[in-house]
Amino acid sequence: MTEQRDPGFFQTIYSARALRRFKPDPIPEDVLFQVMDAAIRAPSGQNAQDWRFLLIRDAHVKAKLQEWALEGWERYRSRFGDDAAIDALPRSQRLSLRSVEHLAHHLAQVPVMVLVLGLAGRHSTPGGSAFPAVQNLLLAARAQGLGGSIFNLPLGHREELYELLGIPENNQAYCLLPLGYPTDRHGPLKRKPVAEVVFDDGWGKRWAFAEQQPREGWQERWLGAD
Template sequence: MPQPGDPGLFETIYSTRALRRFKPDPIPDEVLFQVFDAAVRAPSGGNVQDWRFVLITEPATKAKLQEWATESWPRYQPKYAADPSLMDALPRTQRLSLRSVEHLVHHIADVPVVVVVCGLAGKHSTPGGSIFPAVQNLLLAARSLGLAGAVFNLALRRPELHELLAIPETNQIYCLLPLGYPTDKHGPLRRKAVKSVVFMDRFGEPWPFAERQPDEGWQAKWLK
């Protein structure tokens, strides 16, 4: 049964952005459970469902993630880490996005829940193909319930993370997902137009119907 405030599937798809600033409010267990009950409805190769999720709520563990993310930030964005004011010259969308990444780098310890997404290592012919459908289900369900998140991998490549969370060697970590009630807003998404990525019969051959469509009009139909 649809919940009050649930935007519905298409509005959710057309407006779920990667948001990285959160209120300190905790996420009630029944809300979090609903998010994961939606996540595990995703498809996976051979229906193996080998996704595993570790919910990080302990302050000490989140502080460690923040320490690692802060160490990674200058390697990821050397120019802007050295002089954050250089971000001011970026085009608006890029500027807002990069500032939100920088904010999360320095505040991940304050995020209510950080989900660590794991799965069997070396098991699938398309690595990640059996994990990221669940991640997307999770993010869309979270948005429908008033939450937000983003894939955030700046603290991912630390072998210590496996040890800290007692993740077995059989598993690899696919991504981290900070989750909480956002202070930023969801909204229209900037994506390449369908006509530039969908072809007819041969790679690169235009799909005439798509060629005739406006670049943004279809998402506007669904956004209030």
């Protein structure tokens, strides 16, 4: 068995940021199994578990996904303008976009991608029965020292994708998760403060306790000097 120290629940949550640059190292089968075995512990409506997870490791399929990701990236980047316009964006947005660009250009070298699917029309809140498993998967990946993120840029070619992977028409592809050992560091996460997004007994009513906490929340408590 591959040894990996479990960082613990809160450290895992507070440091599981979107990572999009990977070493070429393969993911051992037991590590991947642990990730998938944690993913399927998630809840789903009526415990239907109609989710399906397609592991993508075949070089030809990965190359096709990279080709589509680059198309998706070109469309997406046109929202921001040319390279100079991207360079002028605030630091965190610029770094995030550059990492998306990097992944689009290197997708075929990512060791494993997981395509997350579910039965179309099965649930009243589409995605509600797939994304809890996605988050379990990403947290389990983080706990195992892997990095990943949702990365849907390659999913623009539905028909070809379904044909290529033999996916039945009654399935909906929810997202693609490239996974690998990251070259960037895990966490911390930049989020709006609890006090801004949690209301107390009525829309817009501030929660007094949260107002007294640091704006960056309790990240220090879990990440320390990491």
